[in-house]
Amino acid sequence: GQQLNQSPQSMFIQEGEDVSMNCTSSSIFNTWLWYKQEPGEGPVLLIALYKAGELTSNGRLTAQFGITRKDSFLNISASIPSDVGIYFCAGQGGATNKLIFGTGTLLAVQP
């Protein structure tokens, strides 16, 4: 199945630093979703984006729906140790309205 290109694959940062990650696709999407998964748990929805150009925040997290509708970005400001986990993007659209997941970004935060 098709997968999104998500980068970076992993990030190792110090507490307090800002974080940026992104997803790109060759297909146009109508919806972009960002999830966080902690070890041994299911992914939890962080932010949902429904409109090109949309910028949405959830606390220290901000995500944007790219103007081309082929990409999305997630920023985390002032990272803290509990931000540790794997962050997944997911795009939805096309004739089948299928949801496609990125391969994930592993975030490690050192206190």
Add this chain to the structure above:
Amino acid sequence: DGGITQSPKYLFRKEGQNVTLSCEQNLNHDAMYWYRQDPGQGLRLIYYSQIVNDFQKGDIAEGYSVSREKKESFPLTVTSAQKNPTAFYLCASSTSRASPLHFGNGTRLTVT
């Protein structure tokens, strides 16, 4: 509290045995899904169901089967035909196919 319950959390089976993973939701969601997650990979769709008594194959349905006899329940059977069944299995639900998915906490299946 509303949510999605997957059981058991860990499951061990011998090769050649069928095994059924449970998924129950009390969110009154119409659509339910099964995904498989392997290390370093994104989530891959096994099966999905948009309504009771109807389900569709996802990208990697071979060796799996499902049923949707009740709105709340969407069990997944991993059959002996699945060549590489050891993985983390995630169940999800949504109000409709176009709505964001809400996930359960997964079942880790180990087949030896």
